[in-house]
Amino acid sequence: MxxxxxxxxxxxxxxxEQVASAAKQFGFSAVELRTFGPRSSNIACDPSLxxxxxxxxxxxGVGVExxxxxxxxxxxxPVNPPVIGEAVSDSESSIRAAKQAIDLAAGIGCPLVRVFGFDLPPRQKRPATLARIVGRLAMVLDHARNTGVRVVIENGGxxxxAADVAEILDQTNHPLLGVSYSLPVGVQAGDTPDAATAALGSRLWLARIKDFRVGQPCRLGDGDLPCREFVSSLTxxxxxxxxxxxxxxxxxxxLASADEVLPHVASTMYQWASAGRPGLTPVGAR
Structure with missing residues (x-):
C-alpha cells in the first residue's frame, strides 16, 4: 500500500511540532521536510534549524515517518571558462550542499534526499551536460555509502x-540512486501515469502529486491532472x-492554509489506492 x-x-x-501533530491528525503516514540548508530563514520547519x-x-513520538x-x-x-574554470569557479558547491543534506538526513533518520539534474545551459550540448550531472552525482553517492540514506533525482528542466530521468540513472548506474517522479511535470511533457510507472519500474522510490484546475492549484481530485489514475497505477x-x-x-x-487543504488528502489517496486494487477495503484517515 x-x-x-x-x-x-x-x-x-x-x-x-505542528507538522508532526497535523500529520498524525490528518491521517498521513509520512511527511517530506523541505530544507534550504543551515542558517536558512525561508521556512520555520526546516529541519536544519x-x-x-x-x-x-x-x-x-506520533508514529509518522x-x-x-x-x-x-x-x-x-557549467564550468566557465571550460579549460581553467575548475580553478576559478566554485563548481562543487552543489556537491557540498548535497553532502550536507545527506548528513542531515542521516541524523534525523530520513531515508531519501531529493535533488535535481536540471537544465541545459546556453550553448551547452545535452551529452556534455548529462556527463557533468552524472559526474557530480557520483561524488554525492559515494558520500552516501554506509549512511542509510539514498538519493532520488526528480524529473524537471x-x-x-520519466524516460529522461531514467537516462540519468542509466548513465550513473549506482544502487543508491533512484527517482522522485513529479506527476505534473511529467504530464506537461507528455507522460501518462502508466507509461511513467512502467518506464521507472523498481527505480521509482518517491512519487509526487498536486492538482490544478485551469492552471491554478486546487483541492486534490478537483483538477485536471490524472492524480487518481497515477495513484491507481502505482498501486x-x-x-x-x-x-x-x-x-x-x-x-x-x-493560497489557502494547510489546515484547510490537507485534512482530506490522505483519505483521498487511500480511497484511490483501494479502488486500484480490487478486494481492498477503502481506508479512511487514521
Missing part, C-alpha cells in the same frame, strides 16, 4: 519525462513508497 505524505511547502509558518535527535523524537528531505540542489552548473505495480502531496503555499502565499 502507498504511504500518503505531504510536503512542508504547504505550511512554511508551522513549527516541526533543529537538533537531529529532537527531529527524530518528534516524528517517532520522515519520507524524504527535499532540497533545491541541482548539478547542471531538461529531463521532464497496480505494487509501489509501497510515499506519495507526496504538494500544496505550494511557500511559493504562493495567497
Amino acid at each position: 502507498i504511504k500518503p505524505a505531504f510536503s512542508t511547502v504547504a505550511c512554511p509558518e508551522w513549527t516541526l 533543529t537538533a537531529h535527535q529532537k527531529v527524530r523524537s518528534l516524528f517517532d 520522515i519520507a524524504s528531505l527535499a532540497t533545491s540542489v541541482r548539478f547542471d552548473q 531538461a529531463f521532464p519525462r 497496480r505495480v505494487g509501489f509501497t513508497g510515499s506519495v507526496v502531496y504538494e500544496w505550494d503555499r511557500l511559493w504562493m502565499p495567497q
Whole structure:
C-alpha cells in the first residue's frame, strides 16, 4: 500500500511540532521536510534549524515517518571558462550542499534526499551536460555509502519525462540512486501515469502529486491532472513508497492554509489506492 505524505511547502509558518501533530491528525503516514540548508530563514520547519535527535523524537513520538528531505540542489552548473574554470569557479558547491543534506538526513533518520539534474545551459550540448550531472552525482553517492540514506533525482528542466530521468540513472548506474517522479511535470511533457510507472519500474522510490484546475492549484481530485489514475497505477505495480502531496503555499502565499487543504488528502489517496486494487477495503484517515 502507498504511504500518503505531504510536503512542508504547504505550511512554511508551522513549527516541526505542528507538522508532526497535523500529520498524525490528518491521517498521513509520512511527511517530506523541505530544507534550504543551515542558517536558512525561508521556512520555520526546516529541519536544519533543529537538533537531529529532537527531529527524530518528534516524528517517532506520533508514529509518522520522515519520507524524504527535499532540497533545491541541482548539478547542471557549467564550468566557465571550460579549460581553467575548475580553478576559478566554485563548481562543487552543489556537491557540498548535497553532502550536507545527506548528513542531515542521516541524523534525523530520513531515508531519501531529493535533488535535481536540471537544465541545459546556453550553448551547452545535452551529452556534455548529462556527463557533468552524472559526474557530480557520483561524488554525492559515494558520500552516501554506509549512511542509510539514498538519493532520488526528480524529473524537471531538461529531463521532464520519466524516460529522461531514467537516462540519468542509466548513465550513473549506482544502487543508491533512484527517482522522485513529479506527476505534473511529467504530464506537461507528455507522460501518462502508466507509461511513467512502467518506464521507472523498481527505480521509482518517491512519487509526487498536486492538482490544478485551469492552471491554478486546487483541492486534490478537483483538477485536471490524472492524480487518481497515477495513484491507481502505482498501486497496480505494487509501489509501497510515499506519495507526496504538494500544496505550494511557500511559493504562493495567497493560497489557502494547510489546515484547510490537507485534512482530506490522505483519505483521498487511500480511497484511490483501494479502488486500484480490487478486494481492498477503502481506508479512511487514521
